Amino acid sequence: MKLLSKDINTSDAETKDTCNNDKYHTPEQALKILFGYDSFRAGQKSVIDSILAGRDAFAVMPTGAGKSVCYQIPAVLLPGITLVVSPLISLMQDQVKALNEAGVPAAFINSSLSEKDYNETIRRARQGIYKIIYIAPERLATESFLTLAKSVPISMVTVDEAHCISQWGQDFRPSYMKIVEFVKTLEKRPIISAFTATATETVREDIVCTLGLQNPFTLVNGFDRENLFFQVDKPKNKEQYILKYISEHSGDSGIIYCATRKNVDNIYELLKSKGISVGKYHAGMSAVERKKMQDDFVFDYTSIVVATNAFGMGIDKSNVRFVIHYNMPQSMENYYQEAGRAGRDGLDAKCILLFSPQDIVINRFLLDHKEMQDLDPADRETVRERDARRLQVMERYCYTTECLRNYILKYFGENPEKPCQDCGNCLREFETLDMTEAAKKVINCVYEAKGRYGRQIIIDTVAGAKTARLEEIGAVRYKSYGVLAGTNKNLLRRLIEQLVLEGYLRVGDYQVLKLGDISGLKNPEASVSIKITDEDKQPEKAAKTKKKAKSVETLTSSGYKLFERLKKLRLEIAREESMPPYIIFSDKTLIDMAAKKPSSKPEMLDVSGVGENKFAKYGERFLEVIEEYRREVG
Structure with a gap:
């Protein structure tokens, strides 16, 4: 592999001069001269100033908000080397290329380097050639790098994708614990900065504690990505939906995420058979195949890639105009991270989730077979409960009739004052349907079931389904059996979700339904309503006109x-x-x-x-x- 550190196209001496560039002495000068921007985005300057003052920093900023600038600007202004710890080889390669293009001497150290290239990078680092070195966490503990670290001034250690250090994060990586061990080996403790795009309050607290950040400047920037348009659709035929969408957005670059390799292969073959420029990516492919597909997409040889969620981490491709989820993701953290790969350039992009109840079944199966050998039995049970709650959050997102953007923001701890008026739900016309009487009958069924069964059993019971399972558990003898026969089952699912949202029902372990506080329904004036849509009425045209204008x-x-x-x-x-x-x-x-x-x-x-x-x-x-x-x- 070509050593990216040599892409600077300068000799060692020339590169040293670049390191000590006299053209910029302030963050504003560095921003303009190196990156060509006149002003910082929201939150960037306060993080940079804190780091330059010698203070630890922790920032939660959504994808596309400019996290990298928050550590790259201080890195070129601070006297020593900045180490950026990242688990993502593709991100390192992209960032190093971009930095070298901007005139910042940078290199990476990870498993993609040959021994010769690795030794050359270490040699140049020892000479003070680089201002920024990206490094994989497991490389921090190698003897050669520890020797280097003791011989060069390290001004800052930056932890990218910081949620990976928290066991409560959506992508915990044990190798991240090596960061803490590495910092302890240094004679002089450097500034430590940490960045992530998605982290709940619990995860944020865990990151600060585990990394040992000392009185850090903390920024939790708004999670809102105003240029992203969120939409949930429930098409009868997902494949036809995707073909129609691509035909109406010819030339746009996009990612289609699927939950399984089989779905990836099927959608890839379908699009390829229609003459669409498409690639695919999943763990069942060889490393060479995955690398080629990824490069084809990044370099715009193919405009669309169909992939499992293994694809996209750290790929800094800015012009992705749409992300379609063929299946519902397992958590809001995963969804927002994957959807956030659209519109990184700040221009308008669409995030569309195609939902069907089967998605829930698929994800439960995947979670049941999740590898957790590294965790002790008590932690495994905790993780399973956490995963079940996260899946429930995603299911509610797919069923909600409220503002989709607000649903996401509330999950991450924000309190938006009003609907965004610019998402699939806000632009969709709803008809309100009073289902108070049906709600009472569903609640009676949950009472008879004594909190032992999930949604499907309750729905089948009130609908009067004739199944062996209902016979086996005795549900056919409930008073509530068949009381809502003939009612559309999709409406019943929506009704149950509404009852959960309003607190009349609650979801227990293993997704069983239990009674909540039903006292409010005893009021004669109490009502339960759900909003329904005309599935043939899509907000696409209204959204397209509005979004392109920007x-x-x-x-x-x-x-x-x-x-x-x-x-x-x-x-x-x-x-x-x-x-x-x-x-x-x-x-x-x-x-x-x-x-x-x-x-x-x-x-x-x-x-x-x-x-x-x-x-x-x-x-x-x-x-x-x-x-x-x-x-x-x-």
Whole structure:
């Protein structure tokens, strides 16, 4: 493999000069010169200032909010090396490429390096070549790296994907405990900063405690990603839904997540048979196959990838315009992280979850067979209970008729004041259906069942289903058996979910239904209503018009033609440089470029995302295309 540290294209001496660049002395100067941005995003500056003041920091910032800038800016301003601990090889590669492109000497150390490349990276690190080194957690404990760490000044240790250190996080990795052990070996304790995109309050507290952060500056930035459009649909045919969506969004880059390898293979073959540019990714493929599929997607050789949730961690591809979940994920943390891979450039993107009750069955099976050999029996039971609660949260998300964005934000501890008016539920027309009498009959059935059975048994009982299971447990002899015969079972599922939401029923261990506080229903004026939709009525058109107005559609027709030419040039350069197109310039930068039509270096540097180093490498070529287009249109 090519050693990315040499992509700087400078000699060791030249690289040292870059490390001590006199062009920037403040965070604002570094932001503009290195990355081409005029101002920081919300929360970034306060985290950076705290780190530069020598204080530990912990930040929870949603995907796309600019976490990397919060440690990269201090890293170039602090005197020594910054180590960034990450479990994600693809993220390291992307970040190092982007940093070297911006003029920041950086390298990574992980299992993808050959012994020769590893030794060369260590040699250059010992010489003080790098400002930032990305490293896999298990590499911290190797003898060669411990020797290096004692011979070079380490100003900061940054923990990326910090939720991985918490047993209560959705992606606990035992190897992250090596970070704590590593810091203890250092003669002088460096600043420690930690970052994650999704963490509940319990996980946040665990991260701070486990990492031993000392009086950290803490930022819990808003979890809201305003550019993402959330939608839950329940199509009768998911495959046809996906084909229709892709045909209406031709050319858009997207990810389709499936719960099983079999589903990945089926959807991949379907799309491929229709001539769609598509790749696939799951653990059943060889490492070589997975690497090729991933690179094809990142480098825009394929526009769509169908994958299990193993795909996407750390892939900093900014122009993903949609993420479709073919199956419901197992937790809100997983869903928000996976959906958050859309629209990282800040432009509008869609996050669509295709739900069917079978998804719950699939996920329960997967959770029942989850590997937990490393945990003691007591912890295994705790984890199982936690997983069951998280699955229930996702099920409610799929059934809720309230604002989807608010549902997500409330889960992560925020309290939005009003509906967003910009999600699938907010744009969908609902009909309110009074089901008070049916609710009482369902509650009577739960009472007769004595809290021993789950939703399906209760639904089948009140619906009067003739099954061997109901005969076996004696449910056919309940007074409530058949009292709601003929009622649509989907409505009954919605009704039960509403009863749980209102507290009349509660969900116990193993998803059994138990009575909650039913005193409110004794009031003659009490009512239970559910909202239903016309499944044929989709919010797609309304959403599409509204969302596009915020991105490419802000350009004039002439501007849009220029944008397409700039994209073509970007792809040409990406092929020459063997680099993902979005690392050259993001779509957002090209849109701003097409709108402003710069004709000189100062004007080009005024484009969002164009820094001095990138202008030096690519600026003139983009100015030539703009000037050529300007002459053509007069």
